[in-house]
Amino acid sequence: LIVCSAVLMSTVAPETNMLTGGQNSPRKSEVRSGVHNAKGWMRWGWKRSPVTSEKVYRRFHLEGTQFTILGVEFDGVNVLKTIICPLIGAMLSTLLAFAPLPAIKKAKALKELTTNPAPYPAMFANAANWVVYAFVIKDPFVFIGNLPGMVMGLYYTISAFDVSKNKSHRRIVRKMIYGYALLFPVMTAVLCIIIQNDYITQLVVANFSMICLILFYGAPLVEASNVIREKCSKALDARLAACCIANALMWLIYGIALFDLALIIPNALGIVLAGFQIVLLLIYPGQCEEGGDMKHEMLEEAQKVADAVEQQLPARPE
Template identity: 25%
Template structure:
């Protein structure tokens, strides 16, 4: 009897140790890795935007397939292109920076190394993302002002040309008057250029919207740190536990801005009955990440600040995954048929087909457009030589 009790106790201890390792170390460690991967997800898109100098970019996928007919002369290659226009929204990056800063403060108060490790990469990456977005917005503002300046100069030049055309039908006195008007028009152009240059260097352009939002969020967190960590403990002698709970409350309030994006996305999916706006790999990673952190918060640290927002994030992720199953994605592809090098010159003038397909799980819509490729001069000369040879053979 004593031996049986001892064996049962050892089994329970072994099971308890296994659960302790999983929930105290494995779950938060995997959460750190997945969180870092999620933070770095926008870096590739930002790199594309920086190369183009704008927040909008196009994603294109090309595939090529070669086909040959039974005669061997009508072979060709099919090139499929899938192109999608995307526009980056940099607002969540500013919120991400403030969110990571708040979690770093909370990790210090809670003495939690896993929360600290998961948010250190986040604050570095979000800082880089905000700097990149500010650069792109500044470049866009410069381009808009250059376009405005160009349009204004074109209008003024048109006015000057109209005045010069009127000079041919006027007397000498009128010509002198028109010369004075031309001088006045040139002064107007110079004044307009100076005005545009002044606007380019105004504070409306040098301080971009991303800069304003980022600085406002950082200023808000600085005020929170000063009040909660210094003023309240000195004036009201608040405990460390109370201070930690207050910071955790503000962190969760900051997270509400993150949850606004999935809610808006879900509304778009239900309205359009299409889940193209949901990035499925990101949703899956978010669900796995939230599950790890929720398990860590419930079992290991028993902290509602940890498992509360992550549990809500897990629920939102599962809802988005369900919407992806209910409303399938739509795929649009364009197929262009190009003749092979072995095809004859006459086939170059035959109408080819430009085919566009929109495919989902229920319907397939196909649009076919004739495409005519013109032959080159060498092809024309070769065709004439063949025709002359055929005429000579007929005689």
């Protein structure tokens, strides 16, 4: 907070203060003489006492939601919505990026992945899109909050593919990575080389980022049918679901503050989808019955064998 405040205060022009909705900031002479603003509260600076004519040095003044620090006028509500909330959101996004790390470490130690790997490539694709969107809208909070997810999502994807023995899981990871590796460069090339329109670029990247974020929030629910059928939530990551709710809530507040539908819509849906995961985790235990996973795999293999045999059999005469 201190570093961000220092950067903001050093970049705000004295004539225009962006943190107070574009209101004109006081001139230095007005600040030094202690001129009151329209709301009647004193700005930071030197004030001549009406009784003793001595100078009184005001470092900080607060009235209502308005306050001054080092001569810069702030609106408390605006600062809360445009600085504090996105900064906390960036921190929560970083925590979200590291939430699956214990599950991945456990999987690498046991040489077996028990959780659903679909969120990992979805995390990488989602974070990569939001990093690009941050460049488009020039928002440092969106960039800082998604860079860790981009790096860690790629690490989780590679690790999960190495240790996963489930063929369906490996197939899901391959399809998601190949699809994103094909779609994203083509989209970027079309926008940057052919179209070359800032408004269209922002609109397309925003919508694509929304889709990827919704897929990331909904990726753990790929195993929802198995969780309900087996009455076991072993495939869901409780830590990841909790971080998703906290992260989506803070970015929803930030999106409402900016009135950016690219932030509002996917994070509102993210709260609903992550909440459904929490409900499944509360209803069903995290430990399956002994042999439950083996039975499920045996049933899948038996079904595949039956389908293969049926294809080999000659067609029956009518």
